[in-house]
Amino acid sequence: MSSHPVRTPVYLPRFSVAALALAVALALMMSLVVGVAAWSIRDAGYSRTELNAQAQAAYERGVAAGRSDGIQQGRAEGADTGRRAGYERGRKAGYARGFTAGRKIGYDRGHTAGYAEGYAAGAASVQPAKKGGGKSN
Secondary structure (H helix, E strand, C coil): CCCCCCCCCCCCCCCCHHHHHHHHCCCCCCCCHHHHHHHHHHHHCCCHHHHHHHHHHHHHHHHHHHHHHHHHHHHHHHHHHHHHHHHHHHHHHHHHHHHHHHHHHHHHHHHHHHHHHHHHHHHHHCCCCCCCCCCCC
16 A cells, blocks of 8 residues: 555645735834824823813804704795795686686676577567557457
C-alpha cells in the first residue's frame, strides 16, 4: 500500500508579511483618527446642558419658522382650493335653482299662451246668433 498525500481542491493564498503590516498600519491610522475626533469633541468648551439648551432653542426657532411658512402656504393654497370648491358648489346650486325657476316660468307662459290661443280659437268657432229670426210670443 502506498500512501498518497491528501490534497484539497481549494488553494489558500500565500501568507504575506507586507499585507499583515499594511492591515496593522491601516487599523492604527483609523484608531488615531477616531481618537483625535473624540479628543477634539471633548475639548469643545460647551457643557452638556449648554448643548441641550442650544438644541432646544434651535428646535423652537425651526417650529416657529415652519409654522409661519405653513400658515402662509396654507392660506394661499386653501384660498384657491376653497374658492374653487365654493364656485363649483355655488354654480351647481344656482344652476339647479335657476333651472327650476325657468321651468316654472316657461310652464306658466306656455299655459297662458295655450289658454289664450284656445280661447281665441273657441270664440272664433262659435257662430253669432241671428237676431230677429226667431219666433216671438
